[in-house]
Amino acid sequence: MVIGDARTRILDAAEELFAGGGYDATPTAVIARLAMVPKGLIFHYFPRKIDVLVALVDERTLVEEGRDIDAVPGDPAGTLSRLARGLPLRASPAMRRILFREADTHGSVKERLGRLNGELIRRARFALELALPGARGDLARLEVAAATFAAVLLYQENLCQLTGHQIDPDAVAELIAHSLL
Amino acid sequence: MVIGDARTRILDAAEELFAGGGYDATPTAVIARLAMVPKGLIFHYFPRKIDVLVALVDERTLVEEGRDIDAVPGDPAGTLSRLARGLPLRASPAMRRILFREADTHGSVKERLGRLNGELIRRARFALELALPGARGDLARLEVAAATFAAVLLYQENLCQLTGHQIDPDAVAELIAHSLL
Amino acid sequence: MVIGDARTRILDAAEELFAGGGYDATPTAVIARLAMVPKGLIFHYFPRKIDVLVALVDERTLVEEGRDIDAVPGDPAGTLSRLARGLPLRASPAMRRILFREADTHGSVKERLGRLNGELIRRARFALELALPGARGDLARLEVAAATFAAVLLYQENLCQLTGHQIDPDAVAELIAHSLL
Amino acid sequence: MVIGDARTRILDAAEELFAGGGYDATPTAVIARLAMVPKGLIFHYFPRKIDVLVALVDERTLVEEGRDIDAVPGDPAGTLSRLARGLPLRASPAMRRILFREADTHGSVKERLGRLNGELIRRARFALELALPGARGDLARLEVAAATFAAVLLYQENLCQLTGHQIDPDAVAELIAHSLL
DNA sequence: CATGAATGAGCGTTCATTCAT
DNA sequence: GATGAATGAACGCTCATTCAT
Numbered sequence: 001m002v003i004g005d006a007r008t009r010i011l012d013a014a015e016e017l018f019a020g021g022g023y024d025a026t027p028t029a030v031i032a033r034l035a036m037v038p039k040g041l042i043f044h045y046f047p048r049k050i051d052v053l054v055a056l057v058d059e060r061t062l063v064e065e066g067r068d069i070d071a072v073p074g075d076p077a078g079t080l081s082r083l084a085r086g087l088p089l090r091a092s093p094a095m096r097r098i099l100f101r102e103a104d105t106h107g108s109v110k111e112r113l114g115r116l117n118g119e120l121i122r123r124a125r126f127a128l129e130l131a132l133p134g135a136r137g138d139l140a141r142l143e144v145a146a147a148t149f150a151a152v153l154l155y156q157e158n159l160c161q162l163t164g165h166q167i168d169p170d171a172v173a174e175l176i177a178h179s180l181l
Numbered sequence: 182m183v184i185g186d187a188r189t190r191i192l193d194a195a196e197e198l199f200a201g202g203g204y205d206a207t208p209t210a211v212i213a214r215l216a217m218v219p220k221g222l223i224f225h226y227f228p229r230k231i232d233v234l235v236a237l238v239d240e241r242t243l244v245e246e247g248r249d250i251d252a253v254p255g256d257p258a259g260t261l262s263r264l265a266r267g268l269p270l271r272a273s274p275a276m277r278r279i280l281f282r283e284a285d286t287h288g289s290v291k292e293r294l295g296r297l298n299g300e301l302i303r304r305a306r307f308a309l310e311l312a313l314p315g316a317r318g319d320l321a322r323l324e325v326a327a328a329t330f331a332a333v334l335l336y337q338e339n340l341c342q343l344t345g346h347q348i349d350p351d352a353v354a355e356l357i358a359h360s361l362l
Numbered sequence: 363m364v365i366g367d368a369r370t371r372i373l374d375a376a377e378e379l380f381a382g383g384g385y386d387a388t389p390t391a392v393i394a395r396l397a398m399v400p401k402g403l404i405f406h407y408f409p410r411k412i413d414v415l416v417a418l419v420d421e422r423t424l425v426e427e428g429r430d431i432d433a434v435p436g437d438p439a440g441t442l443s444r445l446a447r448g449l450p451l452r453a454s455p456a457m458r459r460i461l462f463r464e465a466d467t468h469g470s471v472k473e474r475l476g477r478l479n480g481e482l483i484r485r486a487r488f489a490l491e492l493a494l495p496g497a498r499g500d501l502a503r504l505e506v507a508a509a510t511f512a513a514v515l516l517y518q519e520n521l522c523q524l525t526g527h528q529i530d531p532d533a534v535a536e537l538i539a540h541s542l543l
Numbered sequence: 544m545v546i547g548d549a550r551t552r553i554l555d556a557a558e559e560l561f562a563g564g565g566y567d568a569t570p571t572a573v574i575a576r577l578a579m580v581p582k583g584l585i586f587h588y589f590p591r592k593i594d595v596l597v598a599l600v601d602e603r604t605l606v607e608e609g610r611d612i613d614a615v616p617g618d619p620a621g622t623l624s625r626l627a628r629g630l631p632l633r634a635s636p637a638m639r640r641i642l643f644r645e646a647d648t649h650g651s652v653k654e655r656l657g658r659l660n661g662e663l664i665r666r667a668r669f670a671l672e673l674a675l676p677g678a679r680g681d682l683a684r685l686e687v688a689a690a691t692f693a694a695v696l697l698y699q700e701n702l703c704q705l706t707g708h709q710i711d712p713d714a715v716a717e718l719i720a721h722s723l724l
Numbered sequence: 725c726a727t728g729a730a731t732g733a734g735c736g737t738t739c740a741t742t743c744a745t
Numbered sequence: 746g747a748t749g750a751a752t753g754a755a756c757g758c759t760c761a762t763t764c765a766t
Contacts, residue, residue, distance in 0.1 A: 006729080022286055024205045027756060038731050043758060045729095101285060103343050104278075105203055114344040121346065144352040151336035151348065152329055159335055162284055163295035165302065167332060171325040179360030187747090208739060219748045221742085230740060368726095384648055386567040389760060400727045402763085411761060459647075465705055466644060467565055476706035483708065506714040513698035513710060514691055521697060524646050525657040527664065529694065533687040541722030549750080570735065581752050586737060588750095 007045045009035040014052045015060065019094030023053055023102050053098070054108045060095050061112055069123060071130030076180060079131040080149055080173035083123060087153065100158045120150040132180055145176045188226045190216040195233045196241065200275030204234055204283050234279070235289045242272045242280060242293055250304060252311030257361060260312040261330055261354035264304060268334065270297050281339045301331040313361055326357045369407045371397040376414045377422065381456030385415055385464050415460070416470045423453045423461060425478050431485060433492035438542060441493040442511055442535035445485060449515065451478050462520045482512040494542055507538045550588045552578040557595045558603065562637030566596055566645050596641070597651045603638050604655055612666060614673030619723060622674040623692055623716035626666060630696065643701045663693040675723055688719045 004012065013034035017026040028049055032039040046052045070086075071079045103113045125146035132142075152172045160166055185193065194215035198207040209230055213220040227233045251267075252260045270277065284294045306327035313323075333353045341347055366374065375397035379388040390411055394401040408414045433441045451458065465475045487508035494504075514534045522528055547555065556577035560569040571592055575582040589595045613629075614622045646653045668689035675685075695715045703709055 025286070028758085029756080039757095040731060040733095040759080041729075044731095047758090049757060097285070104282060105206070110343060113340075114346075117340060117344040117346055140352070141356065144349070144356050147346065147348045148329065148333055148353050148356060151333045151340070154340060155332035155336050159294075159298065159332070159339075162291060163298040165295075165298055165328065167328045168325070171321070172329050175322065175325050175329060175357070175360050179356050209741085210739075221748055221750095222746085224741065225746075228741090387648070390762085391760075402727055402729095403725090405762065406726075409762090463647060466640070467568070472705060475702075476708075479702065479706040479708055502714070503718065506711070506718050509708065509710045510691065510695055510715050510718060513702070514694045516702055517694035517698050520702075521656075521660065521694075524653060525660040527657075527660055527690070529690045530687070533683070534691050537684065537687050537691060537722050538718070541718050571737085572735080582736095583738085583752060583754095584750075587752095590737090592736060 006035070006037050006041055010037060010042055010045060010052065011056055011059070015056055015092065015094050015098070018053065018056070018102070019092075019097045023098070023106075028052075050106065053102060053106060056095065056098065057109050057112050060092070061099060061116070069127045069130065071127050073131055073133055076128055076131040077170075077174040077177035079127045080124065080177065081170045083127050084149075084153055084169040084173065087120075096157050100154075117150065117154065120153060121146050124149045128180065131177075138180075141180065145180055149173065149176055187216070187218045187222055191218060191223055191226060191233065192237055192240070196237055196273065196275050196279070199234065199237070199283070200273075200278045204279070204287070209233075231287065234283065234287060237276065237279065238290050238293050241276050242270060242297075245270075245300075250308045250311065252308050254312055254314055257309055257312040258351075258355040258358035260308045261305065261358065262351045264308050265330075265334055265350035265354065268301070268338075277338055298331060298335065301334060302327050305330045309361065312358075319361075322361065326361055330354065330357055368397070368399045368403055372399060372404055372407060372414065373418055373421070377418055377454070377456050377460070380415065380418070380464070381454075381459045385460070385468070390414075412468065415464065415468060418457065418460065419471050419474050422457050423451060423474055423478075425451055425474070425481050431489045431492065433489050435493055435495055438490055438493040439532075439536040439539035441489045442486065442539060443532045445489050446511075446515055446531035446535065449482070449519075458519055479512060479516065482515060483508050486511045490542065493539075503542065507542055511535065511538055549578070549580050549584055553580060553585055553588060553595065554599055554602070558599055558635065558637050558641070561596065561599070561645070562635075562640045566641070566649075571595075593649065596645060596649060599638065599641065600652050600655050603635070604642060604659070612670045612673065614670050616674055616676055619671055619674035620713075620717040620720035622670045623667065623720065624713045626670050627692075627696055627712040627716065630663075639700050643697075660693065660697065663696060664689050667692045671723065674720075684723065688723055692716065692719055 010031060013031045014026070017031055017034065020026075028042050029039050031052070032042055035042075042049075042052065046055060069079070070082045099109060099113050099116070103110045125142055128142055128145060149172065152167055153169060156167050156169060191212060194212045195207070198212060198215065201207075209223050210220055212233070213223055216223075223230075223233070227236060250260070251263045270280075272280070280290060280294050280297070283290045285291060306323055309323055309326060330353065333348060334350060337348050337350060372393060375393045376388070379393060379396065382388075390404050391401055393414070394404055397404075404411075404414070408417060431441070432444045451461075453461070461471060461475050461478070464471045466472060487504055490504055490507060511534065514529060515531060518529050518531060553574060556574045557569070560574055560577065563569075571585050572582050574595070575585055578585075585592075585595065589598060612622070613625045642652060642656050642659070646656045668685055671685055671688060692715065695710055695712060699710050699712060
C-alpha cells in the first residue's frame with residue numbers, strides 16, 4: 001500500500017534522491033517512479049523542478065528559534081555538548097546534505113543555510129553566556145568561541161563525513177570551555 | 182592575444198567556468214568557446230568531460246606536505262595564525278570553490294579534499310607540538326585543537342563566503358592556544 | 363462580480379484569449395482561470411478544446427444574409443460606401459481576428475469565412491445592380507467590381523491591421539463606381 | 544540519394560510542413576524525419592525552432608525592389624496584368640502561405656509581410672504612373688488604385704484559395720485601368 | 725452537475741560524445 | 746593533430762483529456 005498522499009510521496013522521493021545523487025543528477029522521471037506517481041503530477045504540484053527543492057527546503061528545514069537552551073551555570077562544556085545534541089535544525093540527515101550541497105547553486109537554499117548558520121552561532125553564544133555568568137567581560141572572545149563551535153558542528157555534519165575525519169563535539173566543547181575560564 | 186597552448190587554455194577556461202557555475206552547469210561547448218579551441222579538441226585531450234575536472238584537481242590543487250612550519254615555541258597562537266596564512270593548498274580561489282562544490286559528487290575531488298583536510302590537521306597538530314613543548318602531556322587535547330582549527334579554516338573557505346558570516350582565524354588561534362596553556 | 367453563466371463565461375474568456383494569442387497558444391487551463399470556472403467544467407460543456415472554437419464561430423459570427431441594402435440609384439459609390447460600413451458580419455473585432463487567423467487550420471472556421479466572403483460579394487453585386495440600373499449590359503464587369511470591393515473590405519479587416527497600411531473603403535468605392543460608369 | 548546539404552534539407556522540409564499544417568502543428572521531430580537528419584542537427588543550425596521559420600522568411604522571401612516594370616504607356620490594364628504575373632515576391636506558394644499564416648503570431652514574419660505589401664503598392668503605383676502619363680493630375684486616385692490592386696493580388700494569394708472564390712487579376716486590372724481613364 | 729487531482733503522450737531543447745575529413 | 750558537423754539519448758515541461766468523488 002502506498003503511504004501518504006501524492007505530494008508527500010513526491011517530496012519524500014525527492015529528498016531521498018537529492019540527498020543521494022544530488023539535485024542535478026536526479027531526473028524528474030526518477031522522482032516520479034520512486035514516488036509511484038505519473039511524471040506529470042510532479043508538475044501539477046511543483047510547476048518547475050526547482051520548486052520541489054524549494055518546497056523541501058521551506059517545509060523540511062525548520063530552524064527553531066525559540067527553543068530553550070539547557071544551560072548549566074558553571075558548566076560551559078556540558079552546556080555546549082547538550083546544544084550540539086539538540087541542533088536547532090529539524091531536518092533529516094538527507095535534508096542536511098541537500099542544504100550544503102545545493103547552497104551555492106540555488107539562492108533559496110543558500111538563504112536557508114545562512115539562517116541556520118546564524119542561528120547556530122546565536123545559540124552557542126547565548127548558551128555560553130548563560131553558562132559563564134562571570135565571563136561578560138570579554139564579549140569578543142565569547143563571539144569567537146561561539147562561531148568556532150558552530151563551525152565545528154557544521155563541519156562535522158558535512159566535511160567530516162566527506163573526508164572521513166571525525167571530530168567529537170564533546171571534546172571540542174570541553175576545549176572551548178576551557179579557553180574561556 | 183591567446184595565451185598558452187590549447188590544453189592549458191582548456192583547463193584555464195574550465196577552472197573559471199566550473200568555479201562560476203559549477204561542473205554540471207558548464208557545457209563543453211562553452212569551455213571550448215572561452216578557450217577559443219574547437220569543441221572536438223577538448224575530447225582529444227580529455228576523453229570524457231569528467232577528465233577535465235580530474236585534470237584540474239590533479240594538476241592545480243597541490244597539497245604541499247613537506248613545507249616548513251614557522252613555529253615559535255611559547256607562541257602557539259602566533260604559530261597557528263601563520264599556518265592559517267599559508268594554507269597548504271596551492272590553488273586559486275576558483276579551484277578551492279571547485280574542490281568544495283564537487284567533492285561529494287566526484288570521487289577524485291573528494292579524495293583530494295580528504296587529503297587536504299588530513300594534511301591541515303596534521304600540520305596544525307605539528308605546529309602546536311612545536312609551539313607548546315611542555316604540552317606533550319595531553320596529546321588527545323592537542324588533537325582536538327588541531328582538528329578544530331582545521332575545521333575553522335575550511336569552514337572559513339567554504340561556508341563563510343556562502344553564508345556571509347566571517348570568522349577571524351587569528352582570533353580562533355588565540356582562543357585555541359589559550360585553552361592549551 | 364461574475365457575469366453570465368458558466369458556459370457564457372467560458373466562451374467570453376476563449377474569445378478574448380483566442381483573439382489575443384491564438385487558439386493553439388491558449389491552454390484550456392488559462393481559459394478556465396479567466397472564466398473563473400474549474401478546468402473540468404470546460405470539458406463538460408465542450409467535449410474537446412476545438413469545440414470551444416467551433417461554438418464561438420457558430421454562435422458569435424452570424425453572417426446576416428437578408429438585410430436590406432441602402433442602395434441609391436445613380437450613386438454606386440455612395441451605395442458601396444454604405445455597404446462597407448455595415449459589413450454583414452455580426453462579430454466583435456476579437457471574433458474577426460479569430461476568423462482570419464484560424465481559418466486555414468480549422469475547417470469549421472474556414473467554412474464560415476467562405477460564407478462571409480460569398481455574402482460580401484453577393485451583396486456588393488446586388489448593391490451595384492440597384493445603383494446602376496443601366497449597367498446590366500456588362501454583368502461580368504459587375505461581378506469583377508463586386509469581388510474587388512469584397513477583397514478590399516476583407517483585406518482591410520485583416521492585412522491592413524497587420525501591415526500598417528490603410529485603405530479608405532470610400533475612396534475604393536468611388537474608384538470602382540467610376541469604372542462602371 | 545539525398546539532395547542538398549543538411550541545412551538546406553531542413554529548410555526544405557520545414558517549408559513544406561509549415562505550409563501544410565502550420566508552424567505550431569509541425570514538431571521538430573517531423574521536420575527532422577522528412578529532412579532525413581537527426582533531430583539534434585536542427586538545433587545545431589537553428590538554436591530554437593522559431594529560428595527555422597525566421598531563416599525561411601529571411602532567406603526565401605526576397606522582395607526584389609529594383610526589377611524593371613514592363614510598362615506600356617497607354618495600356619494601364621496590360622501593365623498591371625504583367626505586374627501581377629511577375630509578383631515581386633520570390634517565394635514558393637508554400638512560403639506565401641507561411642507568410643500570411645504566421646504573420647500575426649511572429650514578429651519577424653509580420654515585418655516581412657509588411658514590406659511585401661508596401662512594395663506591391665509602390666510598384667503598382669509606379670506601373671500606373673508609367674502607363675498613364677497624363678493621369679498625373681490625380682495622384683490620390685492613383686494611390687487608391689494601386690492599393691486596391693495590391694489588395695486583390697494578396698487577397699487572391701490567400702483568401703481566394705481559402706474561401707474558394709476566384710478573382711481574375713486581369714479583369715481587375717482592366718476594371719481599375721478603366722476607372723483612371 | 726461540479727471539481728481538480730490524475731494521466732501520459734509528446735514537445736522543444738540540451739549536450740556529451742563520435743568521426744569523417 | 747585539428748575541426749565542427751553529426752548523433753541520439755535524455756531531460757524538463759506542457760497540456761488536452763479523464764474520472765473518482
